[in-house]
Amino acid sequence: xxxxxxxxxxxxxxxxxxxxxxxxxxxxxxxxxxxxxxxxxxxxxxxxxxxxxxxxxxxxxxxxxxxxxxxxxxxxxxxxxxxxxxxxxxxxxxxxxxxxxxxxxxxxxxxxxxxxxxxxxxxxxxxxxxxxxxxxxxxxxxxxxxxxxxxxxxxxxxxxxxxxxxxxxxxxxxxxxxxxxxxxxxxxxxxxxxxxxxxxxxxxxxxxxxxxxxxxxxxxxxxxxxxxxxxxxxxxxxxxx
Amino acid sequence: xxxxxxxxxxxxxxxxxxxxxxxxxxxxxxxxxxxxxxxxxxxxxxxxxxxxxxxxxxxxxxxxxxxxxxxxxxxxxxxxxxxxxxxxxxxxxxxxxxxxxxxxxxxxxxxxxxxxxxxxxxxxxxxxxxxxxxxxxxxxxxxxxxxxxxxxxxxxxxxxxxxxxxxxxxxxxxxxxxxxxxxxxxxxxxxxxxxxxxxxxxxxxxxxxxxxxxxxxxxxxxxxxxxxxxxxxxxxxxxxxxxxxxxxxxxxxxxxxxxxxxxxxxxxxxxxxxxxxxxxxxxxxxxxxxxxxxxxxxxxxxxxxxxxxxxxxxxxxxxxxxxxxxxxxxxxxxxxxxxxxxxxxxxxxxxxxxxxxxxxxxxxxxxxxxxxxxxxxxxxxxxxxxxxxxxxxxxxxxxxxxxxxxxxxxxxxxxxxxxxxxxxxxxxxxxxxxxxxxxxxxxxxxxxxxxxxxxxxxxxxxxxxxxxxxxxxxxxxxxxxxxxxxxxxxxxxxxxxxxxxxxxxxxxxxxxxxxxxxxxxxxxxxxxxxxxxxxxxxxxxxxxxxxxxxxxxxxxxxxxxxxxxxxxxxxxxxxxxxxxxxxxxxxxxxxxxxxxxxxxxxxxxxxxxxxxxxxxxxx
Numbered sequence: 001x002x003x004x005x006x007x008x009x010x011x012x013x014x015x016x017x018x019x020x021x022x023x024x025x026x027x028x029x030x031x032x033x034x035x036x037x038x039x040x041x042x043x044x045x046x047x048x049x050x051x052x053x054x055x056x057x058x059x060x061x062x063x064x065x066x067x068x069x070x071x072x073x074x075x076x077x078x079x080x081x082x083x084x085x086x087x088x089x090x091x092x093x094x095x096x097x098x099x100x101x102x103x104x105x106x107x108x109x110x111x112x113x114x115x116x117x118x119x120x121x122x123x124x125x126x127x128x129x130x131x132x133x134x135x136x137x138x139x140x141x142x143x144x145x146x147x148x149x150x151x152x153x154x155x156x157x158x159x160x161x162x163x164x165x166x167x168x169x170x171x172x173x174x175x176x177x178x179x180x181x182x183x184x185x186x187x188x189x190x191x192x193x194x195x196x197x198x199x200x201x202x203x204x205x206x207x208x209x210x211x212x213x214x215x216x217x218x219x220x221x222x223x224x225x226x227x228x229x230x231x232x233x234x235x236x237x238x239x240x241x
Numbered sequence: 242x243x244x245x246x247x248x249x250x251x252x253x254x255x256x257x258x259x260x261x262x263x264x265x266x267x268x269x270x271x272x273x274x275x276x277x278x279x280x281x282x283x284x285x286x287x288x289x290x291x292x293x294x295x296x297x298x299x300x301x302x303x304x305x306x307x308x309x310x311x312x313x314x315x316x317x318x319x320x321x322x323x324x325x326x327x328x329x330x331x332x333x334x335x336x337x338x339x340x341x342x343x344x345x346x347x348x349x350x351x352x353x354x355x356x357x358x359x360x361x362x363x364x365x366x367x368x369x370x371x372x373x374x375x376x377x378x379x380x381x382x383x384x385x386x387x388x389x390x391x392x393x394x395x396x397x398x399x400x401x402x403x404x405x406x407x408x409x410x411x412x413x414x415x416x417x418x419x420x421x422x423x424x425x426x427x428x429x430x431x432x433x434x435x436x437x438x439x440x441x442x443x444x445x446x447x448x449x450x451x452x453x454x455x456x457x458x459x460x461x462x463x464x465x466x467x468x469x470x471x472x473x474x475x476x477x478x479x480x481x482x483x484x485x486x487x488x489x490x491x492x493x494x495x496x497x498x499x500x501x502x503x504x505x506x507x508x509x510x511x512x513x514x515x516x517x518x519x520x521x522x523x524x525x526x527x528x529x530x531x532x533x534x535x536x537x538x539x540x541x542x543x544x545x546x547x548x549x550x551x552x553x554x555x556x557x558x559x560x561x562x563x564x565x566x567x568x569x570x571x572x573x574x575x576x577x578x579x580x581x582x583x584x585x586x587x588x589x590x591x592x593x594x595x596x597x598x599x600x601x602x603x604x605x606x607x608x609x610x611x612x613x614x615x616x617x618x619x620x621x622x623x624x625x626x627x628x629x630x631x632x633x634x635x636x637x638x639x640x641x642x643x644x645x646x647x648x649x650x651x652x653x654x655x656x657x658x659x660x661x662x663x664x665x666x667x668x669x670x671x672x673x674x675x676x677x678x679x680x681x682x683x684x685x686x687x688x689x690x691x692x693x694x695x696x697x698x699x700x701x702x703x704x705x706x707x708x709x710x711x712x713x714x715x716x717x718x719x720x721x722x723x724x725x726x727x728x729x730x731x732x733x734x735x736x737x738x739x740x741x742x743x744x745x746x747x748x749x750x751x752x753x754x755x756x757x758x759x760x761x762x763x764x765x766x767x768x769x770x771x772x773x774x775x776x777x778x779x780x781x782x783x784x785x786x787x788x789x790x791x792x793x794x795x796x797x798x799x800x801x802x803x804x805x806x807x808x809x810x811x812x813x814x815x816x817x818x819x820x821x822x823x824x825x826x827x828x829x830x831x832x833x834x835x836x837x838x839x840x841x842x843x844x845x846x847x848x849x850x851x852x853x854x855x856x857x858x859x860x
Binding site: 012013015016017019020021023024026027028029030031033038042043044045056057085086087089210211212213 | 576
């Protein structure tokens with residue numbers, strides 16, 4: 001049976017990289033004694049696939065992986081057993097069984113991610129000095145094009161990121177972003193903040209602000225598309241009774 | 242979220258921040274209470290290396306069983322963080338509590354290899370603890386050294402308040418109880434140290450005065466304050482029931498040895514004359530089969546590791562190896578867990594097992610003859626004959642292997658160019674065996690033999706402790722000679738040879754048999770930038786050469802000189818149980834290329850029977 005697990009990653013765990021989180025779950029699954037399926041071959045490994053890596057330093061309320069289990073207990077019991085093996089900063093919050101005929105996994109079906117970018121007092125104050133924050137954000141977002149520059153080894157690449165921004169709003173001192181994600185087109189929240197801060201002529205880029213802890217970023221959830229609307233990856237499949 | 246010692250900004254700047262969090266599953270967090278003894282256990286290398294070591298978790302587990310002690314871990318910050326901590330004046334902290342090391346009661350440093358010596362100073366420096374024991378104040382932690390390098394602690398004697406000589410399981414309780422009592426009685430640091438020197442296995446270097454002859458050798462060691470003239474190592478005699486961690490810490494990040502480790506045996510029955518471990522861990526003691534199998538299960542249940550590794554000096558000598566491995570295979574197959582078996586002698590059984598565990602096409606079989614000729618193998622008492630090697634290789638070829646690894650040492654006592662030529666000859670014979678015995682249609686391609694040699698370093702408490710080490714040029718001449726011989730072989734496309742660099746081994750040679758005069762060199766080199774010397778990318782021989790010059794200390798005095806058996810050696814005050822008379826006898830037998838039987842075949846009377854445990858008693 002194919003299952004989908006949703007977990008959160010907060011606090012100190014934001015400094016643990018994606019590959020290490022994968023290993024952490026592989027070990028937790030062994031400790032819990034779950035009946036997970038293994039690949040064939042000389043070095044069998046657990047059949048696990050994660051929806052998308054989260055950048056180091058970001059927290060998340062919606063991380064996902066799919067796995068194949070030979071058998072399992074009810075969703076409620078599985079969540080409890082998982083959490084017994086994890087710490088307070090990494091919690092499983094949903095366990096669902098995917099339909100037998102599910103063709104795509106979390107990674108392949110991913111279309112969008114939602115983020116919350118929290119501005120520190122220092123950044124928010126700087127923003128207020130430039131004008132009314134809601135207006136500044138609205139002006140930024142309603143530009144016909146939002147171009148960013150990216151340096152590669154040999155040249156400067158310009159791109160319009162606006163088509164990749166599905167939505168964005170500023171509420172108090174936080175910006176909520178809905179961005180395209182997945183293998184075809186994908187946008188990082190930092191790119192949006194870089195462009196926003198540049199439009200305001202801030203002395204630091206979004207990237208620098210993030211590294212210095214002037215802004216913090218939380219991934220709120222990840223989505224696929226179902227009948228022309230966005231559906232949380234965690235709402236696919238059924239709770240197992 | 243608990244308060245971290247490093248800010249978000251710093252954690253985002255350094256490579257692998259997971260090294261500095263201390264929040265791993267199974268790490269032990271306690272609530273500090275009044276009078277709780279705070280113990281920081283340090284492996285003076287980066288987390289990835291230090292966390293792979295078995296000894297430290299044993300002590301971590303043992304000390305934390307006491308409710309009145311909180312033992313935490315600390316490792317060397319990697320150079321990226323090291324620089325930030327110096328720039329920003331951030332004190333070194335223990336991982337679990339994130340509290341500064343300076344506020345601890347004890348700082349224990351495990352000394353696993355000589356090339357970590359400058360990292361001891363890094364740890365002290367970043368903790369803001371004075372380098373020298375004599376300069377420390379009442380509030381500084383008591384700095385303890387332990388581990389194999391303490392069998393000659395003299396080069397680093399000034400940096401430690403005390404050394405623990407022997408196995409950690411024995412004297413820590415007494416030491417901590419004494420510390421608590423001294424503290425309650427309002428005794429000073431020095432009063433505590435004088436008392437501590439009376440505990441078995443504890444060596445307090447500041448209580449001794451060394452008087453040298455004009456030629457630099459030792460004339461006399463004087464004990465002050467009634468400190469004992471010799472310090473006898475302490476060991477676990479009832480090894481089968483010694484405590485062992487069942488819930489080892491599970492690191493988040495990938496470390497060097499990322500697996501469950503099962504210690505099956507301590508000590509070794511073999512008497513290889515170059516081997517310090519074989520000597521200082523005597524007598525050989527085994528864990529019982531039944532206990533090991535249930536322990537393996539528990540560790541796997543508690544860690545979820547996907548590999549388990551057997552740990553000992555010579556796995557093949559474990560008396561119940563067959564049922565142990567079969568039992569493990571049975572358990573691990575169910576759980577899809579790999580078993581890693583280091584240092585197995587190649588025979589039918591081990592090949593059968595390896596065939597089950599490894600991909601024959603990709604893996605290799607390994608031999609450690611250490612010397613090319615039978616004569617030299619007799620000198621070093623390596624009980625492995627050419628016939629055994631060729632038979633083993635032949636069986637491996639029939640079983641499908643075509644990759645062979647061989648380990649040698651260059652520069653052992655009495656070695657001549659015939660012995661070196663024999664290295665190539667042995668490798669050629671193995672290659673011929675393959676082509677002679679395996680029909681063309683059954684071969685999986687060419688044979689691949691890779692031989693490597695290291696530069697022999699004489700170590701204390703071995704029969705070779707009196708031997709001279711080669712100088713750099715002669716070592717390289719010998720390595721080139723072997724390399725050349727490999728080039729001239731018939732099968733030169735299939736035979737590969739590589740050798741270790743000379744400089745690191747020379748430094749090891751100085752530290753291994755150094756005296757207290759070497760301490761100033763270590764300090765000078767550290768101040769001039771030497772750190773992480775065990776890492777080739779950081780080791781800088783020029784810094785060391787300059788430091789020796791600046792301190793007026795001659796490297797060759799320690800490495801290039803053969804000692805007379807009458808000389809007082811810097812480590813003579815330590816009693817490892819193996820008697821000096823025995824070592825002298827072995828040194829003489831070595832010169833005559835006469836081997837000595839292993840402990841299981843016949844007791845050679847080394848003296849370790851005095852501990853009253855292990856193979857000496859059980860036979």
